[in-house]
Amino acid sequence: MQIVRLADRESFITADGSGIRELEHPSWTEARNQSLAEATVEPGGETAEHYHPRAEEIYHFTAGTGRMRLGGEEAEIRAGDCVVIPPGTAHKLWNTGSDPLVLLCCCAPAYSHDDTVLTGG
16 A cells, blocks of 8 residues: 655646645556646735646645636635536636635646646636
């Protein structure tokens, strides 16, 4: 059994500008078809709008408040919310609160910088 502890994982910046700590990824765990990471957007921060041609994503927000754009829609989001992002759909996050906006992000297939297209929006 492989146990990955979030506290032991190093953060890195993804192509969209968010800081993430990967919990599972096929390149280094027993996962084969997906990845799971905790992402953080600091107060006043935002991600670059982007899409993933191949990956479907699920965002589950665990802390903070913000706004999300998904395709042509925008909505307020907060801890406890969950959003499915279909492949090819542009999306962006803003942290509108005073605390970090934290989410778990599941990608299938697994996250790859090569599967991230920045839209400039």
